[in-house]
Amino acid sequence: MxxxxxxxxxxxxxxxxxxxxxxxxxxxxxQSPGALYIGCSDSRVVPELLTSSAPGDLFVVRNIANAVPPLNDADASVGAALDYALEVLHVEHVVVCGHYGCGGVKAVLDGHKKLKQMTSLYEWLDHLAPSILASRIELVDPEEQWRAAVEANVMQQLVNLTTFPAVRKRLEAEELWLHGWVYDLHSGGVTVFDPAGERFVPAEHALERGPV
Ligand SMILES: [Zn+2]
CATH class of the missing domain: 1.20.5 (Single alpha-helices involved in coiled-coils or other helix-helix interfaces)
Known part of the structure; x- marks a missing residue:
């Protein structure tokens, strides 16, 4: 302290x-932030630091493994922040930022059932398990597997965002843009999902393509 x-x-x-x-x-x-940032609680991934943001720039939600529970899920904390960000703050961008080396994702890959004594954590990870486990590819190097699972988890949260009617409405009206990011703890760099190539590319490449 x-x-x-x-x-x-x-x-x-x-x-x-x-x-x-x-x-x-x-x-x-x-407050008039430009973006809603949904990221992992991991102490090493600091949204304001990695985006050079000042107070007032970002509306932030952080939880274990940057999850977005879908609409009508028992946990409405992210949905509440989303409602406020869209309906009151009128943000135009939502960023879901995962990170390579995410312990929450690894716990699922390693078999989170052994964490059952931590009821809340277990249930939280259990929500994330289907998409993470679906990303497993036979014979892939464990480190590569982990990276693929981190990326799959980010993509699933982008899908979960579209369960909210307010998100769908704004996407259709082109008033909202969703972004999938993954932060690299080693390099300090971010890769962003490129819908055209359907893969994560360095953020510098996304900038070169023009306004985002
Ligand atoms: Zn994490």
């Missing part, structure tokens, strides 16, 4: 003091 309080003191001294007008402006206006 000492580390957190010391860190906060540094934030007050080195950022907040010099950014008083910016913070006042943020506080006096409604």
């Amino acid at each position: 000492r580390q957190l309080l010391d860190g906060h003191a540094t934030f007050r001294r080195e950022f907040a003091a010099g950014a008083a007008p910016f913070l006042q402006k943020l506080a006096s206006e409604h």
Whole structure:
């Protein structure tokens, strides 16, 4: 805890003091983020850091393995954030960002049934299991398997987003864009899903294609 309080003191001294007008402006206006970011709770994947975002730029939901429970699922926490982001904040972009090396995805690949004593975690992972397990390919190197499962999990969450009528309506009206990303812990780079090539490509390539 000492580390957190010391860190906060540094934030007050080195950022907040010099950014008083910016913070006042943020506080006096409604928030107006450009994107809803749905990512993993993993402490090593920090959305604001990897996108160079400032306070006010991103509306963020993080949970184990960046999951989007479909509409009418018992867990409505992501759906609630989605409703607010679309209906109130009118965000135009939703990013689902997984990451290679995701422990939640690995737990499913390794057989999450042994985690049954952690009821909530078990049930959460059980939701993710079908698409992750479907991504398994015989004789593939375990590391490759893990990477493929991470990507499949991101893609499934994009599909789950379309179970929400508000998402479908805005997609059809071309008022909303969904993005699948995977962050690489080693390089700090992001790969993004390219619908044209149906594969993940480095974010730099996506930028070269023009506005996204
Ligand atoms: Zn993770």
